[in-house]
Amino acid sequence: MAQQGMPPPFPGIAPPGAPPMGAPPMGGPPMGGPPMGGPPMGGPPMGVPPQAMGIPPPKLVGGIPTPRQPPNTTPSRTVYVNNINEKVQIPVLKKTLETLFQQYGKVLDVTAYSNIRARGQAFVAFEEEDSATKAIKELQHFVLYDKPLVLQYARQKSDVHAKLDGNYDEHHAARVEEKSKRPPLSAPLGPRPGMPGTGFPPGAHLPPGHQIPDEFLPPNNILFLQNLPEDIQQAQLMDLFQTYPGFREVRMIPTKRDIAFVEYEDETLAAAAKSALGGHEIEDGKPMKVTFARK
Known part of the structure; x- marks a missing residue:
C-alpha cells in the first residue's frame, strides 16, 4: 500500500510562478491535550509564514478575481479580506479568520456579514498596524475553504478602532451618511418564467428522498x-x-x-x-x- 505525503493544515497556494504556499499555525496546541494514541499536537512554530511549508496547490473554486479598482495601499490597522467562500457559515468563518490571522498580532475584532452586498468579504481589525501589514504580505492568495483570499488595507476605520480612539460618534455618523448615498441593490432574480418556486418545470415534483448533497x-x-x-x-x-x-x-x-x-x-x-x-x-x-x- 503506497501512502503519499500528507498535506499540512490550512493548505495555501502561491501566485502563478511562485513556490507553493503551506499552512500557518493554528494559534497554539489544540484544546484537550494530545490526541488518543498519538504524539503531542501542535502547529508549526509561531510566526512561520505559510510559504515556508511547500505543498501541492489544492483544488480551487474559481481563480483569483480581477479587482474592480486598484488596491488600497494606505496602511491601516484593519485588513479587508475578499474572495471568501460564501458557503461557509458566518460564525464558523469568523472563528476561522481569527485563528488564521492571530499569529500576526492581537486581533481585536472580525466582522463578516451574510447579506447580498457584503457576503464573501470580511474585515480583520488588529491592535497594531504592523500586524496588518505582515498578515497582508504573508496571507495574500492563501487558500481558505478552497478559494484564494485577496487582501488589502481597509479603506475606512473599523468601529473597534473608532471606539478606542474616542471618536466613534463622528465615525458612525459618517458611515450612516455614506450608506445613504449608495444606490439600492436590484431585486434578486426569482425563478425563470414558467417555473414554480422550486425551479422545476410546471407539474414536476422533487425527486423522492431529495436531500442536500x-x-x-x-x-x-x-x-x-x-x-x-x-x-x-x-x-x-x-x-x-x-x-x-x-x-x-x-x-x-x-x-x-x-x-x-x-x-x-x-x-x-x-x-x-x-x-x-x-x-x-x-x-x-x-x-x-x-x-x-x-x-
Whole structure:
C-alpha cells in the first residue's frame, strides 16, 4: 500500500510562478491535550509564514478575481479580506479568520456579514498596524475553504478602532451618511418564467428522498470518510488525521471498512482537516472523499 505525503493544515497556494504556499499555525496546541494514541499536537512554530511549508496547490473554486479598482495601499490597522467562500457559515468563518490571522498580532475584532452586498468579504481589525501589514504580505492568495483570499488595507476605520480612539460618534455618523448615498441593490432574480418556486418545470415534483448533497452539508466537528481501501486500519487513519489540530478520535464500522468517522474539537478545526485531506490518496488511484457528517 503506497501512502503519499500528507498535506499540512490550512493548505495555501502561491501566485502563478511562485513556490507553493503551506499552512500557518493554528494559534497554539489544540484544546484537550494530545490526541488518543498519538504524539503531542501542535502547529508549526509561531510566526512561520505559510510559504515556508511547500505543498501541492489544492483544488480551487474559481481563480483569483480581477479587482474592480486598484488596491488600497494606505496602511491601516484593519485588513479587508475578499474572495471568501460564501458557503461557509458566518460564525464558523469568523472563528476561522481569527485563528488564521492571530499569529500576526492581537486581533481585536472580525466582522463578516451574510447579506447580498457584503457576503464573501470580511474585515480583520488588529491592535497594531504592523500586524496588518505582515498578515497582508504573508496571507495574500492563501487558500481558505478552497478559494484564494485577496487582501488589502481597509479603506475606512473599523468601529473597534473608532471606539478606542474616542471618536466613534463622528465615525458612525459618517458611515450612516455614506450608506445613504449608495444606490439600492436590484431585486434578486426569482425563478425563470414558467417555473414554480422550486425551479422545476410546471407539474414536476422533487425527486423522492431529495436531500442536500454531501458536498453542501453544513459544518460539523465530525467528518465522514468514504472510498477508503478495504484493508485500511484505524491506526493509519489516526496517523493521517491527528497531524491536524483538535483531533479527537477515529471511529470505524467493522462491517463496512471503506467508510469511517473522524471527530475534532470544533467545526473550524474539522473544516481545516477536510479542506486539506479531501481527495488525498491513501492508495494510488483511490482518492478519499471527506465531507461533514450529517447532523
